[in-house]
Amino acid sequence: MRWRSRMVRRIDAMLGRSVLFGRAAVITIAVFAGATGFLSGIQASSATYNPHSYAIGSAALLMLACITLAGVLWSRRRIKRRLADAERRIEHLVDSTWELREAQDRAAHLLDAHGDIILRRDAAGHVTFANQAYRALTQDAPLTVVEQGPANVLDDGTRLHDQKIATAGGARWIAWREVAVRGDAGAEVQAIGRDVTARVATEQALTDARDAAEAASRAKSRFLATVSHEIRTPLNGILGMTGLLLDSRLTPEQRTYATAAKTSGENLLSLIEDMLDFSKIEAGKLDLAPQPLSPTALVEDVVELLAPRAHGKAIEIASFVDPQVPAQVIGDPARLRQVLLNLAGNAIKFTERGGVSITIAPSKRAVADPHALDIVVRDTGIGLDAADQARIFDEFEQADTGTTRRYGGTGLGLAISKRIIARMGGTLGVDSAPGVGATFTATVTLPPADTQAATEPAPILDNLAVLIAATGITEAGLIAHRLRRWGALCAVVSDDTTAQAMLRQQTWDVILADPALADIAASGLAGGARRIALLTPDKREAITGLKQNGFDGYLIKPVRAASLAAAMQSGAFVGALPEPAADNETAADAPVHPLSVLVGEDNPINALLARTLLTRMGHRPVIAADGAAVLAAWRGARAAGAPFDLVLMDVHMPAMDGLAATRAIRREEQADTGAMRTPVIALTANAFDDDRDACRDAGMDGFLVKPLQREALTAALDEACGRAATLAA
DSSP states (O other), X not given: OHHHHHHHHHHHHHHHHHHHHHHHHHHHHHHHHHHHXXXXXXXXXXXXXXXXXXXXXXXXXXXXXXXXXXXXXXXXXXXXXXXXXXXXXXXXXXXXXXXXXXXXXXXXXXXXXXXXXXXXXXTTSOEEEEOXXXXXXXXXXXXXXXXXXXXXXXXXXXXXXXXXXXXXXOOEEEEEEEEEEEETTEEEEEEEEEEOHHHHHHHHHHHHHHHHHHHHHHHHHHHHHHHHHHHHHHHHHHHHHHHHHHTSOOOHHHHHHHHHHHHHHHHHHHXXXXXXXXXXXXXXXXXXXXXXXXXXXXXXHHHHHHHHHHHHTTOEEEEEEOTTSOSSEEEOHHHHHXXXXXXXXXXXXXXXXXXXXXXXXXXSSOTTOTTEEEEEEEEXXXXXXXXXXXXXXXXXXXXXXXXXXXXXXOSOHHHHHHHHHHHTTOEEEEEEOTTSOEEEEEEEEOOBOSSOOOOOOOOOOSSOEEEEEOSOHHHHHHHHHHHHHTTOEEEEEOSHHHHHHHHHHXXXXXXXXXXXXXXHHHSGGGTTOEEEEEEOGGGGGGGGGTTXXXXXXXXXXXXXXXXXXXXXXXXXXXXXXXXXXXXXXXXXXXXXXXXEEEEXXXXXXXXXXXXXXXXXXXXXXXXXXXXXXXXXXXXXXXXXXXXXXXEEEESSOSSSOHHHHHHHHHHHHHHSTTOOOOOEEEEESOOSHHHHHHHHHHTOOEEEESSOOHHHHHHHHHHHHHHHHHHHO
């Protein structure tokens, strides 16, 4: 402490000056006495003594001595005051020193009592201070670092890092927080460390648990893929053979049994698809394929697909797309279709009276997003209470949880739909009450496509008076809503009495009537109005008598927007008369270019199914039981100058699988520069994206999933026929 040294030197200097002043006073008195004696001697010996000069000299000497003595006295007094001040300062410094020592002791006790490790290091890395926690951890042994974690430096210069150090009790993880400080020896680093061994162990346990869960998820996915393949293979035979059976001549009882078997197989296939979709979602492999799509076509296709189920329960299903919705938007049509099928299918399942409607309109919830659309599925079914609404989107949950299982199902459809919509960045919610039905609303952003497909302009009906007479108000209400948007004046009636009153009240330009109210529309009360019947597909037999009953046309429910527009504007008979039904056992029309098809299939039943389907389609199938046989047959056909037009290749076969056989075919084609490429279409029971990628990588041109659907096979063959026709030309 430099200031204390300076103070001591100042006190010594003051004491030295005091002694000097005392000596000066004694000398002054001695000089004065000597001078007086000298003057007296001169007076006694000198004959020229002047008493006046003597008095003056004596007075001057006396005055000088007095002044000197006064200065000495004043200096002594000042020195005493300074000495008193110095004593007080010294006393204060002593007190402060004791307080500082007590503070240091208290700080040391606090640091020792602290649970965290606290230490300081100088520039050379030597420990200049360590608290009790550090000493207890290391037991005064040198710190040994076993593992060093990554460091992170904050904006203020604080350095954070983890270290694994060796101790007598085993390795410990310490989380350090280091900051530069100034100490007695200059710049130092103060480090505060906390034992985080338990935290690191917990994190490692969580990591291990996550890895185990991911491994279990992968194992589950592999299990589902294997089970799916093993189920799809016999299911392909069941559904295919049942379809062939239904194409034959059967008694009504036999047809009922065959239809029931096919329906059961389709339900099993739907269950498998739900399980696979759920597995993909859990594995994070739910990929979207955005592309331009038509909202109107999407909704109307779904409604038409579900119409037989709805009409079979004597309920209605209809759709409406707001004119403000773009004709073409960007979205994943397959996933949106899946969501609509799940929502509308559930609505049909839980609705016994009334109907189901699907509407698309600009969103009212997401006003900040101009491209957000509300896809609404509304039904008049049993409804949901608050508790059901809270859990209905959970996996394996259903509104019907009783042991009777009246409605069936896996409880995965809504959970999958919610996750698909969430993957699209949207939301899916429900608004319902018991006994009044449910409204499911999916809000999702679907931006308009850059190029809009050409669409027919909306008709301008200019106050056309349209009366809709229908016992069901679901579709009638949507038809009226659409007609009003086009400028028509509409009224909807659902019983004979009201219909007759409306017919007497005014003149109508067009009357739309369902079969239950057809007599009213055909009566004389209709006047000169154009009469159009609203028929369900199962009432097509009534079409032939419509003209005789005074009708000007018909529309098949659910009514498409384009069909309704044409009916409102056409003056001719609306619709087309049905063609006579063909005999079930007659083969399909032979294709213009019959194909020679090589089928690689190891399952005898599936091979028989493929042979029968292809033969009935007019093609020439050849069956090979494994990949090696496929390769041999393909080589033989090429060598004979009659190569196959198409190869249907099962992926999993003995001896050589379909992928290896396809790669071999592609290698030989590349080696023979003049050879034409043979289309190869995968035929497999695996439905995962990885399987599709593997098929494409092997050189396959298409992918058909078992159970083999006749429509999908027909489309693949038609494409091959088109290529064959182009080559022949």
